[in-house]
Amino acid sequence: MIYDRPINIMLVDDHPMMRDALRGRLETRPTFRVVAEAADAEEALRHANDMAIDLVVTDIEMPGTDGIALTTKFRTKFPAIAVLVFTLHHEEEFILRAIEAGARGYVNKKEPGSIIINAINKIINGQTVFPQVAKPESLLTLREKQVFWLLGDVKTNEDIAIKFDIVEHTVADCRSRILQKLRTVVPVEMADNPALLIIYAVKYRMRCHYPDS
CATH class of the missing domain: 3.40.50.2300 (Response regulator)
Structure with missing residues (x-):
């Protein structure tokens, strides 16, 4: 654009x-x-x-x-x-x-x-402009929150696929959607580094129960 x-x-x-x-x-x-x-x-x-x-x-x-x-x-x-x-x-x-x-x-x-x-x-110039929000995970669907929570336990795509009885490709797609949604509302340095999103997932896991509803 x-x-x-x-x-x-x-x-x-x-x-x-x-x-x-x-x-x-x-x-x-x-x-x-x-x-x-x-x-x-x-x-x-x-x-x-x-x-x-x-x-x-x-x-x-x-x-x-x-x-x-x-x-x-x-x-x-x-x-x-x-x-x-x-x-x-x-x-x-x-x-x-x-x-x-x-x-x-x-x-x-x-x-x-x-x-x-x-x-x-x-x-x-193709960017998005949003204020940072306190709970970016509010953007995620229930399944995306569940995957995000497991990422906080440093689970692999294979581990997550087995838990939900789905194929690894589906997990990879879910991770991609999580990254795209969160990149608009988390700190810039985190949005540009998927590894740092895992750190955010760890913090999410520490303050939240497993999302089942």
Whole structure:
């Protein structure tokens, strides 16, 4: 997702003053071009149908469909359009929901303007931008948590496959999904080093019981 032209951005927020302020901030950068604004999800989807948009910056709280649900719709209908959630919500629940919905980034509105500019630059260069969360394993399915817990006991793929009566390839796929999910919300040095994720799994095992529900 690297561009050699200005990035076409759509702003989605039901407060016109917020859109105006954000537009003013973004358009100080010659590489950003705000081509559309929407006050709700339905208007945003219409613009996406009619215009060439690269990135959407959306609030969460809006009339009708909220920004998280809108992110899911974009992932389904317009997978090439990246979504950055821009909100006052700082709670971990919302960050995790945004990740699960397919957002590429999450920035709090209280952050300095330079933060969202940096976030957009990272996203258009193929990165994700999320705050660290206290319990990244909340992103995992039950089976992924079970595999992750066993990784904390330094179990091999073969050991785990035997326990669950599955083939090793399935375990390898599960480990890959765990890595992809956690790399968005764990420290950068850990996300880039699968071996360090095992250390995180050990810590997870020490503070949690075996996940069976």
